[in-house]
Amino acid sequence: MTVKQFFKSTAFKCIAVLTGVLLTSGILLAIAFGFLEVTDEERFNRKIGVMYGGETVTSQAQDISDKNVKVKGATIEALWLITNKSDYLVQASSRGNGGDVTCWITINMNGTAVTGIGKVLLYSVDDPAEFKDNIGNDIYEKFHTEYVEGKDFSYGTKGTEDYINTGASYTLSAVCNNVNGAVEFVKAYASGGEIVKDFSKNIDKEKTSWEIDGETVIYDIYTTGEEPGPFHFTIKVDASGTLTEYIILTNGSSTEEESGEDYGSLMSPQAVNLKGKTLVDIESYLDNADGVLITGATRSNQRCYEAAAYALTEYDRIMNPDKGGE
Amino acid sequence: MNKYKKITLDGIIFSNPTFMLVLGTCPTLAMISKGAISAAGMGLCVLVVLTLSNIIISALRKVIPNQVRIPCYIVIIATLVTLVQMVLEKFLPDLYDSLGTFLALIVVNCIVLGRAEAFANKHTVLESATDGIANGLGFTLALTLMGIVCEFFGSGALFGFKIMDFKIKMFSSPAGAFIIYGLSIALFTYIIDVTQRARRVKVNRFTRKNLLNERNSADGTEVKA
Numbered sequence: 180m181t182v183k184q185f186f187k188s189t190a191f192k193c194i195a196v197l198t199g200v201l202l203t204s205g206i207l208l209a210i211a212f213g214f215l216e217v218t219d220e221e222r223f224n225r226k227i228g229v230m231y232g233g234e235t236v237t238s239q240a241q242d243i244s245d246k247n248v249k250v251k252g253a254t255i256e257a258l259w260l261i262t263n264k265s266d267y268l269v270q271a272s273s274r275g276n277g278g279d280v281t282c283w284i285t286i287n288m289n290g291t292a293v294t295g296i297g298k299v300l301l302y303s304v305d306d307p308a309e310f311k312d313n314i315g316n317d318i319y320e321k322f323h324t325e326y327v328e329g330k331d332f333s334y335g336t337k338g339t340e341d342y343i344n345t346g347a348s349y350t351l352s353a354v355c356n357n358v359n360g361a362v363e364f365v366k367a368y369a370s371g372g373e374i375v376k377d378f379s380k381n382i383d384k385e386k387t388s389w390e391i392d393g394e395t396v397i398y399d400i401y402t403t404g405e406e407p408g409p410f411h412f413t414i415k416v417d418a419s420g421t422l423t424e425y426i427i428l429t430n431g432s433s434t435e436e437e438s439g440e441d442y443g444s445l446m447s448p449q450a451v452n453l454k455g456k457t458l459v460d461i462e463s464y465l466d467n468a469d470g471v472l473i474t475g476a477t478r479s480n481q482r483c484y485e486a487a488a489y490a491l492t493e494y495d496r497i498m499n500p501d502k503g504g505e
Numbered sequence: 506m507n508k509y510k511k512i513t514l515d516g517i518i519f520s521n522p523t524f525m526l527v528l529g530t531c532p533t534l535a536m537i538s539k540g541a542i543s544a545a546g547m548g549l550c551v552l553v554v555l556t557l558s559n560i561i562i563s564a565l566r567k568v569i570p571n572q573v574r575i576p577c578y579i580v581i582i583a584t585l586v587t588l589v590q591m592v593l594e595k596f597l598p599d600l601y602d603s604l605g606t607f608l609a610l611i612v613v614n615c616i617v618l619g620r621a622e623a624f625a626n627k628h629t630v631l632e633s634a635t636d637g638i639a640n641g642l643g644f645t646l647a648l649t650l651m652g653i654v655c656e657f658f659g660s661g662a663l664f665g666f667k668i669m670d671f672k673i674k675m676f677s678s679p680a681g682a683f684i685i686y687g688l689s690i691a692l693f694t695y696i697i698d699v700t701q702r703a704r705r706v707k708v709n710r711f712t713r714k715n716l717l718n719e720r721n722s723a724d725g726t727e728v729k730a
Contacts (some may be wrong), residue, residue: 193573200569200577204584215591217598225598 227268230298238261249462253360258368266297269361273353274467278305280353284361291369293362296326297468299354305313310347322358331359378488382407389497394418396497398490407431407442407479411491414490422487423451432479445475450483458491509635518637522616524693525646529616532607537651538682539603541664545645546562546600546653550608552641554585555617559637563627578621583612654685
């Protein structure tokens with residue numbers, strides 16, 4: 180085939196037409212992209228707009244890299260100042276039933292004081308979708324309408340009036356943690372203070388006591404609650420921030436009435452033997468590192484890790500009352 | 506019958522892509538279970554892509570060699586779908602989110618490629634445009650109607666507005682949509698069948714009357730019908 184024949188052949192026509200169609204499409208798409216591109220900033224502002232009923236808002240990301248971002252069971256992932264509203268938008272995440280539950284929470288401010296919670300939005304959820312769908316809008320609305328300064332949100336206690344039965348307790352618990360953590364974080368951030376690590380949420384402070392033995396603090400810790408019931412521990416912490424003794428005197432794990440399942444037997448082996456561990460270890464357990472938190476007796480494990488973390492964080496305050504100790 | 510009227514009626518009724526040809530079943534089931542707005546949105550996107558692709562393919566039918574026609578059609582359709590995606594993401598982000606992956610899947614929607622292959626590459630631009638609009642309308646109407654039924658029973662709402670508390674959750678799922686789809690096909694086919702039978706009876710009666718008149722006029726008598 181000569182060159183002339185090739186240029187007159189169907190093969191050449193096919194190549195030419197296909198190339199032409201591809202080039203035209205490519206150029207057309209490139210031009211359209213120039214006009215219709217949706218930038219990340221635009222996408223982000225659209226999402227924020229949802230928090231304000233579609234209103235246009237402007238935001239400014241805050242640097243929280245040097246802050247303690249683990250607050251009240253939640254991890255504060257990002258913080259924005261909504262400049263035209265003087266609100267803060269917090270992205271907080273915590274552990275649900277099968278994965279992380281991430282929320283966007285707007286915190287209303289008056290100067291440096293938190294005045295209320297604007298809106299809570301489930302940003303992303305790794306929990307099974309059916310759990311997420313069990314939490315209706317009316318429950319999210321409660322965060323806005325029922326905010327009281329100093330009071331944490333929870334799904335309540337079974338058998339009491341404030342109990343919110345959704346069938347998605349873990350997911351709702353994670354949402355509550357996110358809201359509580361967000362409020363606490365913004366309070367400290369706005370006032371320029373530091374966020375103190377606090378693991379006392381389930382500690383019965385009236386019954387709990389300690390005594391100092393040289394460089395060691397010996398704790399007698401009781402936890403609160405019904406499911407599981409109260410735990411009772413003897414814990415010793417030394418000057419290096421290590422648990423030198425950890426004994427569970429009373430295991431509050433309950434037994435399932437119908438199946439007869441003993442939750443105590445489902446507890447993580449780590450949770451019942453924390454001797455020699457430090458706060459870093461305990462925090463990683465509370466984050467479910469190596470799956471040691473969710474073993475079928477999650478709340479019982481949680482109580483044990485929280486009691487140990489409480490003892491470790493209180494050490495400095497007990498030994499140095501001038502730095503905020505009692 | 507006028508050529509364009511026939512193309513239009515075929516696209517919307519007699520060869521309706523959803524009810525008569527059962528094409529584009531995948532987006533149909535996915536979208537009608539999401540509600541009327543998503544279903545109508547998907548229908549309109551297909552209408553736009555189908556009309557434009559028919560016009561372009563018809564205009565290029567003498568240029569595109571037969572051997573590479575399918576790759577060319579796919580590139581043209583994919584370009585149009587990408588453009589529609591860009592426009593929706595920019596100006597209608599809610600609809601864009603609700604259509605999700607199914608928007609991109611219009612590229613492989615057999616209605617679009619089917620009309621390009623069966624109609625646009627054999628007819629003029631105007632005829633192809635009419636065919637695209639008619640088929641797109643047929644698809645949109647079918648999806649919207651079924652979307653309304655699914656939304657009404659599945660979530661007690663119409664076009665997003667809640668009208669009753671009663672709902673059967675199954676109709677918000679593709680399984681419930683499948684039932685609605687099947688029943689709609691049955692109903693549509695029944696209506697078309699009854700209408701066409703009635704038309705045939707009318708035509709037969711008219712023909713018989715003419716024949717009798719012809720025979721009687723040949724005999725010299727007239728018969729009252």
